[in-house]
Amino acid sequence: MRPRMERRMGPAVGRWERWLAALVLWALVGAAWAALPIEHWVRPDGARVYLVRSDALPMLDVRLEVDGGSRRDPPGRAGLAAATARMLASGVAAHGGQSALDENALAEAWADLGAQWSATATLDRFSISLRTLTRPDVLDRAVSLLARQLAAPAFDAAVWARERERLVAAWREAQTQPDTLAQRRFAQAVYRGHPYGAEATPDTWAAIDPAAMRDFYRRHARVCDARITLVGAVDRAQADAIAARLLAGWAAHGCERLPPVPEVEPLAASVTVREPFANAAQAQILIGRPGVARHDPDYLALQLANHIFGGGGFTSRLMREIREQRGLTYGVYSYFLAGRHAGAFTIGLQTRPDQAAQAVALVHEALRRYTAEGPTDDEIAAAKASLINGFALRLDSNRKILDQVAAIAWSDLPLDELETWRARVAALDRETVMRAWRRVIDPDRLVTVVVGPNP
Numbered sequence: 001m002r003p004r005m006e007r008r009m010g011p012a013v014g015r016w017e018r019w020l021a022a023l024v025l026w027a028l029v030g031a032a033w034a035a036l037p038i039e040h041w042v043r044p045d046g047a048r049v050y051l052v053r054s055d056a057l058p059m060l061d062v063r064l065e066v067d068g069g070s071r072r073d074p075p076g077r078a079g080l081a082a083a084t085a086r087m088l089a090s091g092v093a094a095h096g097g098q099s100a101l102d103e104n105a106l107a108e109a110w111a112d113l114g115a116q117w118s119a120t121a122t123l124d125r126f127s128i129s130l131r132t133l134t135r136p137d138v139l140d141r142a143v144s145l146l147a148r149q150l151a152a153p154a155f156d157a158a159v160w161a162r163e164r165e166r167l168v169a170a171w172r173e174a175q176t177q178p179d180t181l182a183q184r185r186f187a188q189a190v191y192r193g194h195p196y197g198a199e200a201t202p203d204t205w206a207a208i209d210p211a212a213m214r215d216f217y218r219r220h221a222r223v224c225d226a227r228i229t230l231v232g233a234v235d236r237a238q239a240d241a242i243a244a245r246l247l248a249g250w251a252a253h254g255c256e257r258l259p260p261v262p263e264v265e266p267l268a269a270s271v272t273v274r275e276p277f278a279n280a281a282q283a284q285i286l287i288g289r290p291g292v293a294r295h296d297p298d299y300l301a302l303q304l305a306n307h308i309f310g311g312g313g314f315t316s317r318l319m320r321e322i323r324e325q326r327g328l329t330y331g332v333y334s335y336f337l338a339g340r341h342a343g344a345f346t347i348g349l350q351t352r353p354d355q356a357a358q359a360v361a362l363v364h365e366a367l368r369r370y371t372a373e374g375p376t377d378d379e380i381a382a383a384k385a386s387l388i389n390g391f392a393l394r395l396d397s398n399r400k401i402l403d404q405v406a407a408i409a410w411s412d413l414p415l416d417e418l419e420t421w422r423a424r425v426a427a428l429d430r431e432t433v434m435r436a437w438r439r440v441i442d443p444d445r446l447v448t449v450v451v452g453p454n455p
Helices: 002-030 080-089 103-113 136-151 157-174 178-191 202-206 210-220 236-253 299-311 317-324 353-373 377-395 398-411 417-427 430-440
Strands: 038-042 048-053 059-067 116-121 125-133 227-232 271-276 283-290 332-336 344-351 447-452
Touching: 038 236, 048 236, 048 398, 059 236, 059 398, 080 103, 080 116, 080 125, 080 157, 080 210, 103 136, 116 136, 125 136, 125 398, 136 236, 157 202, 157 210, 178 271, 178 283, 178 344, 178 447, 227 236, 227 398, 283 353, 299 317, 299 332, 299 353, 299 377, 299 417, 299 430, 317 332, 317 344, 317 353, 344 353, 353 430, 353 447, 377 398, 377 417, 377 430, 398 417
Parallel strands: 048 227, 271 447
Antiparallel strands: 038 048, 059 125, 059 227, 116 125, 283 344, 283 447, 332 344
16 A cells, blocks of 8 residues: 555655755754753862763662773683673672671672662773762762772672683573574674674683683773763762772772774675574574764764664665565664674564565665665655654653763763764765765675574
């Protein structure tokens, strides 16, 4: 029904949609959007602090990040960064005249406060987060407790033995899923030995012990490298005092220069991987190549181009051509993973095994055609309106603001990145978008992975 309506009404509808989209863009960009007031300063110890004061709720969200993600895992010990972050919950050693806390006592202390904390390691970042009320007694105790954890993590051997068993059990269970194999083969083919593609396994976890965690923690938990983002009901003086308290235990770690991490090498030729997985009900398909780093000047243009191609949900070209027109899949998507190095540009879908070859061919053809011809003016206008209209949802809570400002801090982006984002999206033209896309996407050099019965 929809294709017939579009053919019958095409030209008039196109002009009307372009005019309406332009009007919406003009209204949004021209409106007096309130600036997000980011305060930034560098402490004498080298730590960089970013503050967004928000007094609407008596809450504070804090994010502390250093260069200690999985790209820093040593050879043979993939998973060390993640294990180190995981084990920050294993307890606190005796330190500074304060007694030790085992993992149960530490968990109870946090529960009594009603505050939340977490530690994670992504590809690039080692991150510690805190959410607490700003009532003076609660805030002081929450900051003090987290400062104790950061200064003297226990890295308890018995807890690690138990957690390692859990990780191994989860890993073995994951091996029964075809998407696990597809992701592994895709990462191997795209990254080709770069740390972004390393996988933690039972063997690499077996090579990790508390001594390795302590060494990793001392090397990467460095005050001089720290970026601290705070969003909530505190002023600059309070924020700086909180930063000083959280970082105090890291001062003894020094600031040894970290070795450079190599860039992801360009893909020289296409690679096709077909892996049988007899018990899979669906074929898992991943297609892509190395993309860009977050600091790439074309990052925003690529986001707009990808929104049209496969990142815009039901409005994307891939959804129309693969799902709506041919019914080969329930969902198909594409995205850029951008970190300090070029993450993968990925297209993913699932389909019936007997339709896998057709789906792969259609995705390749759609990508080749989009790269050659580019989007229409209607598609660009609709994508801009969608992105700009949805932008407010990225900032509708303190935690989301924290995520956005922490990303600015991590990537050393301008402080007005969020304030100018809508206008920069609106200003993108077709030539800029396609120049960026063609610079990064080569349809003749792709990784294609198919996992399933008779792939």
